[in-house]
Amino acid sequence: xxNIEKLRNSFAEALGIDKExxxxxxxxxxxPEWDSVAHMKMVAAVESAFDVMLDTEDIIDMSSFExxxxxxxxYGVVL
Numbered sequence: 001x002x003n004i005e006k007l008r009n010s011f012a013e014a015l016g017i018d019k020e021x022x023x024x025x026x027x028x029x030x031x032p033e034w035d036s037v038a039h040m041k042m043v044a045a046v047e048s049a050f051d052v053m054l055d056t057e058d059i060i061d062m063s064s065f066e067x068x069x070x071x072x073x074x075y076g077v078v079l
Contacts, residue, residue: 001051004079007072010049011065014042024066050077 001009005051011026012019015033028034035041043059046052046068052075062068069079 002079003077004069006049007046007069007079008065010045011068012043014038015043019034022065024064024069027064028062032058046072050075 008019008022009015011022015022015031015038015044017031017033026034026037033059035068035069039062043054043062047068054075057069058074062071073079
């Protein structure tokens with residue numbers, strides 16, 4: 001499994017949605033499943049999947065799947 005799939009799976013599991021719905025245009029609060037509680041589950045899932053510890057600023061900036069891809073690349077993850 002490549003890293004983009006790993007990230008997509010982390011999102012889907014944390015939000016409880018089909019991974020086909022996880023695309024760049026997916027944004028925070030754009031679907032009922034992505035609320036504040038699911039956001040923190042998603043943060044934990046991403047940190048676990050890539051063995052990173054996200055900074056608070058990055059956690060706040062995680063407003064879309066596209067944005068999260070850019071954030072994890074800052075931590076050396078190749079997508």
